[in-house]
Amino acid sequence: MEALKHESFEMLPDERLPETVIADFTRWIQDGAFNPRDQQPSPTDAAEAAWKAKLAERSRWWSLQPLKEVSVPKVIDPHWSSDIDCFIFNRLKREGLSPASRADPNTLLRRLSFVLTGLPPSPEETISFQQAYANSPEAALELTMG
Structure with a gap:
């Protein structure tokens, strides 16, 4: 003392x-x-300690961090033009990864169909999409998503 x-x-x-x-x-x-630690904690004390630990862990989640100003990474590749794309491309490069190649029309339609409807495209939709994609990829995508 x-x-x-x-x-x-x-x-x-x-x-x-x-x-x-x-x-x-x-x-x-x-x-x-x-x-005070020579006895097992009561269920109430144990639950409270567990909750405090969980709360401390969750408070470190990225989604709960305060907003802060960041600058958009500079990317020279014209295919990566949006701000979000620049962040993704920058992280891929930092991790030693490269972007996946473009999806062929059938793969693209299948992905879109599952995302938008939860179902695979019908044979008719596949044929229609292939024809539209051959003429104008952008128009085919707008028709599919519209």
Whole structure:
């Protein structure tokens, strides 16, 4: 207690502890200096500790971090023109990866169909899309998504 009060020698921290903290230590010693961790916690205490740990973990999720200004990475490839594309391309390069090649019309239609309807395209839709894609890929995509 002398060390906590900085009477004989000083214990960390450099500043003297607040009186309330010293009073807590005094009471703890007077009560027998029991180890509060020598018994299994009650279900309520265990649940509370688990929740606090989970909450601390979740508070580090990227989606809960405060917004901050960032600059869009410079990308020379003209196929990566939107701001989001630039971030994706930059991360791919940083990870030593390269973008996947463009999907062929059948693969593209299949992906779109599953995303938009949850079902594969019908044979008629496949033929129609292939013909439209051959004439104008952009128009075929607009028809499919519209």
